[in-house]
Structures are given as C-alpha cells and as structure tokens.
Amino acid sequence: MIENEKRFVVIFIVILVISNVFFAYKFFSFSKELETIKSNQVKVELNQKIINFASMFIKKVLQAEKEVDFETRLSLENAVRDLKDEEVMAEWQNFTASKTEADAQNSVKKLLGILITKIQK
C-alpha cells in the first residue's frame, strides 16, 4: 500500500516536472515570439510615423503656396519630435534655421534622404 503511494507520488512529481519543462519551453518560445512581434510592431509604428511626417512635410511645406501657419508648424514640430531620431531632428532644425535658399534646398534634400533611409524593411 505504502509502495503504491510512493509510486503515485513519484509519478506525480515526474508529471509535474515534465509539465514544468513543457510550460517553460512554451513560455520561452512564446516570449521569443512576443519579442519579435513587439519589435515588428515598433518597426511598423516607426515607419508609420516617418511616413506621416514625410507626407506632412511634402504636403504642407514643399507644396505650400503660402506661409506655413503656426498650427501646421506645431504639428510638424510635434511629428518630428515624435520620431525621437536625433539625425532627423538635427536636419529639421537645420532646415528651419536656414538663412539662404541654397541652405534650405540642401536641407530638404538631406532631410528627405534621411527619412527614406529611416524606413525599415
């Protein structure tokens, strides 16, 4: 009778260990998957932000027919800050601080180039 109990306990422990291993494996594999999904999500969000800013820049600045108003500038400023990218920020500041037409053109070229390269595959 006691032997039976012992046997039962051993089997129970073995089952627990196996299930532990199984769930641990599942946990790590799902964690890994989750990490990948998260990083992809971050990538997608960042790409979306870049595209939004680039689109806004082209629409509101490059295609502007009159002076860019305060609200639009605020939106642009927020959008560029939202990217949290120092390179883009620096080039944007270069652009807004341009003193000559050539500087502005140069900054536009650089800014668009940077934005395109920032889009991750």
Add this chain to the structure above:
Amino acid sequence: MLEKKSRSKLILFRFFIVVLLLFFGTKLVFASETNGIIDGNYKYAWGENIGWINFGCDNCNVNVTDDGLSGYAWSTQYGWINLDPTTSGVQNNGQGLLSGYAWSPNLGWINFNGVTISSNGYFLGYATIESDSSQINFNCTNADSCSGADFKVKTDWKPASARQSGGSGAGGSGFPVPPNPPPVVPPTIPPVVPPTIVNVVVDNISETINSISDSFFNLFQPQNKPENTIVEIPKIAPLSLKVLWNLLPRKAIKEFVFAPLPYEVRVLASKFPELDRTLKSVGIKRLTDMSKLSGVTLNLPGLTELTNTLRNVGAERLAGVDKLNSVNFDIPGLSNLDEKMVNNIGVNIGTGKISLIKGLPLTKFSLLEKKNLPSEFVFARTNGELIDLNVAMSVSEKGEVTQKISSLPGKTLRFVVKPISKARSVTGYFIFKSATPKITQNQIPRSSLTASALFSMSGLVEKTSKSVPVENKLVLSSFEYTDLDHDGIYTADVVSPSVPGEYEVITVIDYLDPVLGARQMRMITVIDPEGYVFEKNNGKETRIPSAIISLYSLNNLTKKYELWVAKDYQQENPQITDVRGTYSFLVPEGSYYFQIEAPGYDFYQGKAFVVVEGSGIHQNIELKSSRGWFSVFDWKTVLLIVVLLLLVYNLYRNTLRDKLLKFSNK
C-alpha cells in the same frame, strides 16, 4: 567609566551634528543668494517673435550676481544670446532691477530695461529686441497666460533687501548682516578649498541617494513614462517656411526631367524623320519617356517609308491594291524588279495590310540607291540576301539601347556595311558572350535592309581613339569585309557558330582619314537552337531520325496552304531529320504549318502558326507511335509472354494426361 561614557556621548553628539550639517547645510551651501544660478524647472522665457529662450541649458552657465548677469541664453531659432558682451551687458543694481543690453549675432541688441528679479528670485517684466521692438516675456504672470503655458525664469539669487543670511554660503551662522554687505574677503585671496570638497561629497551622496530612491520608486511606477517635452514654436515662421524660396532645386530637377533622349536615338531621329515623328506622336521626347519603349513594337521607318507611300495613294488596304497597277515607286530596288521579285511582291500582299517587300539582293540596287544607303550601319542578311535578319532593339532598365539579330546554327550570314569615307580596311569579329541558348524575343522587329540599317546604328558607331579592345574578349573568329565592285559597300559572308548561344559581332572600320580614325559598330547575334522531332518514352525524349518534315505556307492570293518554296531561299523543303532528329527553316513572315511523316509513327499535321518576322523556326515536335498501346510491348516482353503461355499450356497438358491415365487405370 563615567568619563568614558560621557566621552562616547560627546562623540555621538558630534557625529549627529556633522550629519545634520551635511543634510541641512546642503541647501545653505547651494543657496547662494549673491551668486545665483537659474532654476532647472523655471528656465524658459518667451519671445513673441522668436519663441522659447532657454536660460538654463547645459552650456548656458547663466550667473546672477549683484552686479549683473553673465553667461548665455539659447534660442532654438536664433542661437546664442550673450548676456555679458564686452561692450555692454545686463546690469543688476543689487535690488533686482536689471538694465543694459544682451547681444545676439542673429537678433542684435536686446534691452533688459524693464526686467526685474523679485524677492523670491522670479524674473518679471519684458526685455525688448531692438531690431523689431518685439518683447521677451520672462514670466507668464506678466500677461496672465500661465493657464496656456506655465513659463518662468527663476534664480536663487535674491535682492539684497530680501536676503536673510550673509549670502556667501557660510553655513547659516544666523548673524544679521547689512543690506549691502561689503566683500568679506579681498579678491586677491584664493577661493577656499574645503567648501568645494564638501560640495562634491554632498553632491555625490545626494546623487546616489536620489538614484537609489528613484530606482526603488520606479519599481512601482509604470515603465516608459512619457516625457513631456516643450515644443518651441516661434510665432513668426522661419524663413524656410515662408514660401520665399524654392525648396526643391529646380535646376537639378529640370536637368533630370528634361534630359534629352539618348544620343543614339537623337541621331536616329534626326536622320529618319519618320522615327522622329513617331517618337513625338507617342510622346517620347525626353530620357524619362524611354521607359515607354519597353516591350513596344515600333512601326519601323523602312516599312513606314513604303507604307507611307502606299498610304498616300490610298492603297494601304488590299481593296485598294489595284491602285498600284502601273505605278512606279521610288523605293530602293523596286524600279528594277525582275519577274521573280514581282511574284514575291504578290505573295507578300496580305489581307490586312501590305507587308514588306523583302529579299532584294544588293546587286539589284541602283547606284543612286547605293549612294543613299545609310552609312556605318551593319545589315545582316542570309540565304543569298533573300531574307533580312530581323533585329530586335530593346531599351534596358539603365536606358542602354541594345540590338540583336537571331539566326540558326551553321547558316551563312552576309553582313553589309557602308563606310562614310574611304577605308583602309573593314574587319569583323565574332565574339562569344554567353552560352545560354535562349529563344529570342523581338521587342522591336525590323524587316528590311533599310530598317535594319536604322537600328543597327544605335550605339554601334562609336569612335575609338585607341585600338579596339576586342583582344580582351573571347574572339571566335575574325573576318574581313570586301568591296569587290568598288561601290563603297563592304560585304562579308560568315558562317554562324554551330553552338547555340549569344555572340557579338563587332565591325571595325579603319578609315584612311586620320580624323575619322577607327570606328566600331556592335550587334548582338543570338544563335537559336534548332528544332527537333522526338517521341516520349517514360517521360524521356527520344529523338527521331529520318523523319520527313514538310513546311507549308499560306498563299495569300489563293488562300490556301502550299508547300513552302524553300528553293527560293536556298533551303530544302521537305527536310529529312538527321541522327539528332533536328531540322531548321529560316523563313520570311507569314503563316505556316508542319507535316511530318516517319515510319512507325502517326502522321503529324501541326497547327498553323505565324512568323512575324523573318526568323528561324525551332519548334520541338512530338510524334506518337503508330502501334498505339501495342507499342508498350517490345519483342522481349512478347517473347516472355509467349514462353509463359507455353508453360501454362504444358502444365495443362500434363494435368490432362494424368487425369486420363487415372481414368484408364480405373
């Protein structure tokens, strides 16, 4: 013992005092009321035209003393503002009333008259930018705008009247001091070192405690706490956003968009007005339009020259062909056609259009036509000049114009070229390019000698200052063009390679005129594999030798298929396949079908197919065995079956014999 106890109590008391001093003295040390710094939480002023100005940035180092302000303020839009320029500076009367000027390279002088520092260290009032008289607001309470943006500039400097201590960070001795204290220490005395060490130690301790407490409290706070950043937007737009400039470089864009057509195409268009008109009418005017040519079949000038002439007389349709009776065309070779060629013309008049007259040998050209023949073009013909090899011109993704002809292995090709001046020699090279035997596809077919001339020009005539670098390539053979009749037109007969693949024919004209030097023309020659006849055995192809293959062509006049007259094109029809089961026909455009007879195989009659341009036919044709399902049994199988049947019969006979014996015994 008691003494010991009291001594230890004294030590403990002293330690306690030191700890108290360390903690409560910290503030006293930093709270320099006579030499203040800017509070990290209140450091922004607002310029109505220039946006936020930061007085407490990392490298600003703004100091407020009884005498004035020093250091720099930072404007995102306009850069540094020097608060203590050499010729002026912001002065303080010791009671917090500021005056004087700060200097910005981009804004000019900024007048601080009207700015004060309150008893609790807040800046109040407005400074004025002299260049545009705009104001800089130091405190949102000035304009009751704190609900919109809570900005202030604050210092720990205090006006003399508001100070409660000695003001030098002496540790809070508690003694009252006069409102305007004279300097306690003479300026020559070096600064006292110990307080600096205490500062550093206290700083380190407080930083450590802060970081520990931060990390502890962060455990219970959500991660990635969003940072509140101040977006600095000036009210007036910067120059780059005022639509004063062209933000996109017009010149570069113009150069890209309006880049002219490639040199080769421009030369062609200038020499052939028909092509020029065609390109313009389909909107190909510049380099960016070249992509429209991808996969497009052009109506080529050689053909157009004829069809235009016909169109002018209203004879472009078969219904109007009668109008051509007794009409002389000024087309090369047409004026002196012989009877055979006239017949050929008849054959070539189709139902929907009048197709090309082809196969006019060079010897039939009049002197005038030879003279008018375009120079430096390589024409490729075969079968005694009766067939012009079609040339495909394609535009690569990089915009490079390449041209190709296709032929079959072992065919005699005649290359024709006319130098623009007297030549010392004209040499051709057959160069191996690729072994890939691919069936050619003609993007832009070309049908005549003239048309061939047109596209053979593209990219071919290039002047070479040095010797032609064909030596570096795999030259299969070289050949000399000759001009036996001294009419200025050089010809060369070359047998095409027997191995299917891609080859390049480079023709080099070495002019006597040193100015012209040596010029070369290039043309890709694709040798298509021959067609073959086969049968399928267990998924594998078995070539069928000695099959008789006949090619039938559609006679447009009789509307019937007739055996193609191969003799006119120096070929044989029907052909008998060789041991490899191969055959080859090089035919002009038209509709054709095959008939194949081979002993042991079903009679084959293929479906009609159309050859758009003169080109090789290389269909692989499968024949079916005439024995039907019996073909599954070869002689070995039949023998085996017979043996088996005999065995069965023998067994049956034995059994029958045994039974008879048993019956007779009974």
